Amino acid sequence: MNSYLIRMTVPWLCPFLLVMSIWILLRGHNAPGGGFIGGLVAAAAIAFWCFARGVEDAKRWMRVSPLHLMIAGVSTALISGLMPMFAGKPMLTALWHKVEVPLLGKLPLGTPILFDIGVFFAVVGVTTSILFSLEEFELWNRSGPS
Numbered sequence: 033m034n035s036y037l038i039r040m041t042v043p044w045l046c047p048f049l050l051v052m053s054i055w056i057l058l059r060g061h062n063a064p065g066g067g068f069i070g071g072l073v074a075a076a077a078i079a080f081w082c083f084a085r086g087v088e089d090a091k092r093w094m095r096v097s098p099l100h101l102m103i104a105g106v107s108t109a110l111i112s113g114l115m116p117m118f119a120g121k122p123m124l125t126a127l128w129h130k131v132e133v134p135l136l137g138k139l140p141l142g143t144p145i146l147f148d149i150g151v152f153f154a155v156v157g158v159t160t161s162i163l164f165s166l167e168e169f170e171l172w173n174r175s176g177p178s
Contacts, residue, residue, distance in 0.1 A: 035084075042084035046093075049077035057152050058145075067148035071155025078160050087167045098164065101157030109150030112143040 053073035060066025082090035091097075116125040128142040 038080075038084045042080050046077040046081050049080070050074055053077065053152075057148060060148060067151030068155055070148075071152040072159065074152070074156045075159035075163070078156070079163050082163060082167055087164055091164065094160065098157040098161035101153045102161070103157075105150045105152065105154030105157055107150070108153065109147050112146035112150060115143055115146075 053070045055070075056065040056073055057067055057070030060070065078090055078094055081093050085093070113124045116127050117123055119127060121127070124147075126142050126144050128140050130138040131141050133139050
């Protein structure tokens with residue numbers, strides 16, 4: 033995409049979208065949202081960057097390969113689902129632990145948010161992998177086979 037407006041807007045828009053994706057991820061723990069929707073918003077930020085600056089620049093901006101994100105996400109979700117089994121409870125049962133945080137007091141942290149974080153990373157990895165493949169295929173078709 034060769035639009036001056038888009039190329040100039042995307043560097044301002046993408047960080048905002050990434051912050052919003054984290055907010056949606058954390059909000060989804062107790063309200064609508066969660067790892068899946070938050071992951072899609074983060075992938076949308078990467079897609080905008082890809083459309084404005086190109087695939088290679090988007091990969092550099094991401095800093096982590098989509099495959100590594102997928103592996104980390106699925107592993108995190110799997111670990112959070114298996115943790116209750118070590119406590120003698122059924123798989124995917126929520127476990128909670130209170131953590132003392134300065135200025136905030138005791139915060140309840142549990143396996144559901146860990147599962148959502150895993151889903152978040154898996155969705156970002158899968159979506160960006162598909163996006164990059166489609167963009168590279170389009171570039172290959174435009175230039176023709178070598």
